[in-house]
Amino acid sequence: MTSKRSSLVVPVPSEGDFTSRLRSPAVAARVGLWLGISFGICFLTGLISHYAQNGNQPIPFPATPFWGYRVTQGLHVISGTAAIPLLLVKLWAVYPKLFQSMPWGDVRAMAVTGLERISIAVLVAGGVFMLLTGLLNTAQWYPWSFSFRPTHYAVAWVTIGALVVHIAVKLPIIRDALTGDVEDTTHDRPSAVETGALSRRGLLRTTWAATGIAVLATAGSTVPFLRNISVLAVRTGDGPQGVPINRSARAAQVTMEEGGAGWTLDVVNGEGVATSWSRGDLEQLTQRTETLPIACVEGWSASAEWTGVRLRDLLDAAGVPTGTDLRMVSLQKRYAFGVTELQGNFADADKTLIALKLNGEDLSLDHGYPARLIAPNRPGVLQTKWLTSVEVI
Amino acid sequence: MAGVSLTRSALGVLGFLVGVYGAYLLLSRQDFDQLLSAAIWLAGGVVVHDGLIALAALGLAAIGARLLPSVARTPAAAGFVVLGSITILAIPMLGRFGAKDDNATLLDRNYGLGWLGIVVLVVAAVLVASLLRARTSGETGAPDTRTDLEGDPS
Numbered sequence: 378m379t380s381k382r383s384s385l386v387v388p389v390p391s392e393g394d395f396t397s398r399l400r401s402p403a404v405a406a407r408v409g410l411w412l413g414i415s416f417g418i419c420f421l422t423g424l425i426s427h428y429a430q431n432g433n434q435p436i437p438f439p440a441t442p443f444w445g446y447r448v449t450q451g452l453h454v455i456s457g458t459a460a461i462p463l464l465l466v467k468l469w470a471v472y473p474k475l476f477q478s479m480p481w482g483d484v485r486a487m488a489v490t491g492l493e494r495i496s497i498a499v500l501v502a503g504g505v506f507m508l509l510t511g512l513l514n515t516a517q518w519y520p521w522s523f524s525f526r527p528t529h530y531a532v533a534w535v536t537i538g539a540l541v542v543h544i545a546v547k548l549p550i551i552r553d554a555l556t557g558d559v560e561d562t563t564h565d566r567p568s569a570v571e572t573g574a575l576s577r578r579g580l581l582r583t584t585w586a587a588t589g590i591a592v593l594a595t596a597g598s599t600v601p602f603l604r605n606i607s608v609l610a611v612r613t614g615d616g617p618q619g620v621p622i623n624r625s626a627r628a629a630q631v632t633m634e635e636g637g638a639g640w641t642l643d644v645v646n647g648e649g650v651a652t653s654w655s656r657g658d659l660e661q662l663t664q665r666t667e668t669l670p671i672a673c674v675e676g677w678s679a680s681a682e683w684t685g686v687r688l689r690d691l692l693d694a695a696g697v698p699t700g701t702d703l704r705m706v707s708l709q710k711r712y713a714f715g716v717t718e719l720q721g722n723f724a725d726a727d728k729t730l731i732a733l734k735l736n737g738e739d740l741s742l743d744h745g746y747p748a749r750l751i752a753p754n755r756p757g758v759l760q761t762k763w764l765t766s767v768e769v770i
Numbered sequence: 771m772a773g774v775s776l777t778r779s780a781l782g783v784l785g786f787l788v789g790v791y792g793a794y795l796l797l798s799r800q801d802f803d804q805l806l807s808a809a810i811w812l813a814g815g816v817v818v819h820d821g822l823i824a825l826a827a828l829g830l831a832a833i834g835a836r837l838l839p840s841v842a843r844t845p846a847a848a849g850f851v852v853l854g855s856i857t858i859l860a861i862p863m864l865g866r867f868g869a870k871d872d873n874a875t876l877l878d879r880n881y882g883l884g885w886l887g888i889v890v891l892v893v894a895a896v897l898v899a900s901l902l903r904a905r906t907s908g909e910t911g912a913p914d915t916r917t918d919l920e921g922d923p924s
């Protein structure tokens with residue numbers, strides 16, 4: 378470090394104080410490439426998840442393949458987790474730029490630099506925010522007062538916008554860096570000459586290793602064969618009747634009595650006429666068994682065997698025509714998603730069940746006793762538990 | 771602008787528009803208190819990274835460069851990158867801040883033990899690599915006394 382600054386009370390460094398030749402465009406571009414890919418995957422899968430949860434779907438979300446949402450949402454959380462080591466190394470590699478001096482005096486250059494720095498500030502704030510809020514959400518930790526879903530969604534657009542601007546600004550350097558040798562110094566800062574403990578290749582390999590370990594340590598929440606090595610996964614994948622739960626009956630304030638003798642499932646058709654079935658009645662109808670995943674928006678998923686009545690069979694008995702959108706109403710008294718919409722294509726899908734059993738046993742209360750919806754390719758929050766009525770919209 | 775290709779300008783405009791759409795989404799769907807909280811977290815992430823995490827990394831690298839024998843520096847630097855990022859990522863699980871007493875299926879592992887397992891494996895790898903280096907180079911290296919900001923003795 379040049380010593381003239383060490384006597385200042387607040388020693389703000391300058392770009393020139395950073396001497397490691399690892400902090401270079403060659404490293405930033407290579408780590409940035411994978412960071413960009415992971416943010417891209419997060420954005421696309423995030424848009425899919427957002428759309429799947431939208432009440433209003435001009436183009437209906439498809440009910441096939443039944444494992445689709447499990448894969449896209451699993452990918453979303455996996456690539457977001459992978460981006461954490463990538464972002465940390467990336468920001469380390471470009472940290473000196475934080476102390477870049479302004480081209481004072483030249484108004485035009487100041488405007489250009491100022492604008493670029495604003496876009497970079499937005500990118501870094503957004504990038505850190507996305508990964509931080511996403512990570513905390515998987516662990517169901519919400520130490521803030523904004524609403525997670527709209528904020529994570531809006532900031533995603535902001536961040537991707539800033540990322541595209543960033544790529545536009547840096548494109549010539551990115552091109553040179555990615556086509557050139559990793560040891561190339563053409564675009565390096567003049568002070569970035571010192572070799573240190575790690576070579577550039579060494580740092581890159583270490584970064585890929587850290588990224589791989591981050592994925593292996595967490596992905597078991599959704600990838601079954603990683604369960605035993607994902608020591609940091611938010612779920613083991615186990616739970617009552619072999620399946621984890623997200624919201625307990627206690628949290629939703631639903632009791633066993635409510636699903637007891639007096640309970641019926643009412644299907645209200647277009648004319649407002651209700652057909653009701655007790656649990657005993659439902660058990661008398663043709664029972665079907667489907668293997669379908671619960672795929673939570675928070676990224677974990679688990680496959681299970683569900684047994685119950687095909688929803689379409691009930692709709693036929695109640696005189697509801699095919700292609701009708703439905704409202705699924707739960708007994709739950711607390712939290713969102715007590716009422717969800719089920720698009721006609723899901724209501725008509727063969728695999729869509731009013732489930733009474735899970736893995737061969739009567740549903741436990743936490744899994745939605747006396748009856749719950751289980752449909753293919755559908756976010757877990759919309760797999761309504763403790764059903765009380767199904768209404769034509 | 772002279773010298774700026776069409777591709778770059780188009781990308782720049784596209785990115786700007788996408789960002790503006792996001793800003794509109796952000797500002798139009800929540801009340802002031804929620805937006806204030808979002809603003810604090812947006813700015814807070816940058817402040818904590820640039821002011822705390824980056825400085826801690828600089829400090830630890832400098833300490834490592836002073837204390838570690840030269841044969842251990844490369845493996846230790848690699849181990850630091852891995853353990854540093856994994857530890858930051860593990861904070862929500864280690865603290866079990868989101869745990870709920872009515873849901874035993876959430877955060878249902880011994881995360882302290884799991885994290886310790888990763889630490890043990892990485893430290894063991896660093897030690898083995900250092901010993902192998904010591905053997906091939908035949909020297910253990912004296913502590914370096916230089917005080918670069920980067921802590922990067924060659």
Ligand code: HEM
Binds near residue numbers: 407550
């Ligand atoms: C979330 C994603 C990203 C974040 C948060 C990020 C952050 C940053 C920051 C803060 C800088 C310093 C800017 C300056 O003042 O010059 C930078 C520079 C740079 N970035 Fe990114 N970046 C991201 C994605 C990417 C991608 C996808 C690429 C390319 C494949 C990339 C390539 C570069 C390059 C080549 C530099 C110049 C490095 C230098 O001059 O030393 N970045 N990035």
